[in-house]
Amino acid sequence: MFSLEELQGIRNQANQDYKARYSDVLEPGDEEMFLKPEEEGLLCKIVAETGLRFGDDFRPAIWPSVRWIAFTYFKRFFLRHSTMEYSPKNIMMACYYLAAKVDEFNISIDEFLVNLRSGTPQGNAETILTLEPELMLKLDYHLTVHSPFRSFEGFLIEMKARLQLGFDLEQIRDHSTRFFKRALIGDCLLLYSPSQITLAAVKYGLQQCEKEEIMKDYLAKIFEIDTWKSDPEDVKKMEGLAQRIDQIIEFVFEQAKPIDSEANGSLQDRMREWGTFSARIEQRRQAASGNPNSNELSDDDL
CATH class of the missing domain: 1.10.472.10 (Cyclin-like)
Known part of the structure; x- marks a missing residue:
């Protein structure tokens, strides 16, 4: 990269x-x-x-x-x-x-x-x-x-297992697939790891379904963030990853604009x-x- x-x-x-x-x-x-x-x-x-x-x-x-x-x-x-x-x-x-x-x-x-x-x-x-x-x-x-598709399936399985969703996560699949295609037009795959691109695809799919809060809950689970006793370093890492995911989404669609x-x-x-x-x-x-x-x-x- x-x-x-x-x-x-x-x-x-x-x-x-x-x-x-x-x-x-x-x-x-x-x-x-x-x-x-x-x-x-x-x-x-x-x-x-x-x-x-x-x-x-x-x-x-x-x-x-x-x-x-x-x-x-x-x-x-x-x-x-x-x-x-x-x-x-x-x-x-x-x-x-x-x-x-x-x-x-x-x-x-x-x-x-x-x-x-x-x-x-x-x-x-x-x-x-x-x-x-x-x-x-x-x-x-x-x-x-290393393509992002295997990790995409893994993230979906883990989110279904670890979160109380009340939402059919499969609804994001078409939106995320569109994101993966757009990511191929520019330099995304030369700049970011497959797992980070995957998380961006998941968040983009959730955004399109107006379920963006699910990503916040999932990142909190990954870093074991607890409101009362979380390590400040863990919170900082989580916030940094959340910012990186947003950066990837913005970058992908900026570079994918039609000529x-x-x-x-x-x-x-x-x-x-x-x-x-x-x-x-x-x-x-x-x-x-x-x-x-x-x-x-x-x-x-x-």
Whole structure:
């Protein structure tokens, strides 16, 4: 996990590292043609929104944990690499395919490809299967991801057992599921632990059902808070966790706000400019190195 400042620094470095590859062949004014880190972030957000819809429409119905793992891979990958180097769309599809294997959601490559609406089956298969081992390498083979769904079920069971609810806790499930999906769009899973994200999802569900006081009672049970003889340190810890939960909810929905049409259109224009420019500087680099071949992905895939 990282802080926001650390994330920004890492992404800026990935952006600079990619630019540095072409430093020997750049001409005056070329620097402005590269995507800025903010534009790369916007592109990843657009692909994340598309990735959510892909998971919703996937057949057979994909497990929520598979999607969580896929998005974790996606976000970790682009901490090390620029979207100018790898197509976010292609990486997202490779992440889904790898996540299905890791989570033992058994599906063949042919069954997976049926869910893709663009490209040809042969081309898509080649792209995904080529990226799969590279994706594992770039992740240092750290493929285990702790998703929040098991702890969500655990919290519900514990709340039902320890609290006098007078309320069907299952009513929060749909609201909490929506929260988990929104959490995948931004950087939440890089900033907070799965258990804290889960508590935020539970509280959000309770808020939507106007039962927010249940969360207060549950936190008091966890920290064994008693009005008359509680340790001040325990009270402080409980209040700190309650504040962190509220912070997560606010952060998730702030980062999940839809991209306005003007920003989207501006990015599309930049991507077209970048596609033309990237082909030009790649030709310069190949000419300078005397190598007419390139192993990089086509920028048309961005």
